[in-house]
Amino acid sequence: MTSRLTVLATGGTIAGIAGSAIRHEYRAGEITIDEYLETVGGLGLGAELSGTQIANIDSANIGPVEWRALHGAASTALGDGACTGVIVTHGTDTLEETAFLLDQTLPAHKPVVVVGAMRPADAVGYDGLRNFANAVRVASDPEAAGRGVLVVMGDRVFAARDVYKVRTRGTEAFRGFPRESVGLVTPASLEWFGAPWRNGTAAAFAFPQRMPDVAIIYAYAGLDATGVRRQLGEATQGVVIAGVGEGNMPDAVRQELVALAAEGVCVVRASRADEGLVDLEDEDDANRFVAARALNPQKARILLQLLIASGESDPAAIQRAFDGR
Structure with missing residues (x-):
């Protein structure tokens, strides 16, 4: 055929x-x-x-x-x-x-x-x-x-x-x-190198009417809270931190993101490393942070946009979505 x-x-x-x-x-x-x-x-x-x-x-x-x-x-x-x-x-x-x-x-x-x-x-x-x-x-x-x-x-x-x-x-x-x-x-x-892996054939998400404003902040030595705030706008609904190592960041940046998460901004920790696997840490639940797992920052941003557009804002539910990718 x-x-x-x-x-x-x-x-x-x-x-x-x-x-x-x-x-x-x-x-x-x-x-x-x-x-x-x-x-x-x-x-x-x-x-x-x-x-x-x-x-x-x-x-x-x-x-x-x-x-x-x-x-x-x-x-x-x-x-x-x-x-x-x-x-x-x-x-x-x-x-x-x-x-x-x-x-x-x-x-x-x-x-x-x-x-x-x-x-x-x-x-x-x-x-x-x-x-x-x-x-x-x-x-x-x-x-x-x-x-x-x-x-x-x-x-x-x-x-x-x-x-x-x-x-x-x-x-x-x-x-x-x-x-x-x-x-x-x-x-x-x-x-x-293996059998098909998609369970079912349906799309995971409907294509959104509007892509929510989600920023990627690239972590580096010396980044501070002012550097974070400069990159965010009033319409920002989510932040992906391209962290050093396993999604790490300077203390001042962490404090700023904790405050943003408390205000309802979705925060995802990813890694700037090429092969960066980021696991959920003990303090992430208290901070309302999500771990990107194996998704790099640019893909984590897209998944977070789709989740926000679908009405999801609960960090635990967002974490389950990242765990399933």
């Missing part, structure tokens, strides 16, 4: 142009999805591809407006009986955030694969075509269903919950934590 895949394009390096095969600088989001699908049409990928241009921008500019449009288009595609899977082309800078948001707000009954590139389309060693071919391979595999949103980069398949960008150059720019890759893929082969 031929796979019928919907490709939702948002721009990024995979659609970028440098104007020279060896130039470092380039313009993201220059190639349209129609042009891209015409290029890949001769690769013999064995799937019927149809494309929709959601945006054509640098992923540093991705935000709630683009996320809403992308989620709506993905939901429509997944609800189409003729569509067997969805591929999202995306810039790598915020790819992990978009993938995680979609993972939490889309059902898992069909494959959804996010893919990008580290080099623009006219560069020597362009990795986008291979990554895209690999994404087609994954999205065409019935075994990809039930795994939530997947990310394909550098011949590896990652779960959206685990994936994060670790390098600014080179094609092996992504890793996974606490799980590394969940599969290996080439245009001709695919190997999974």
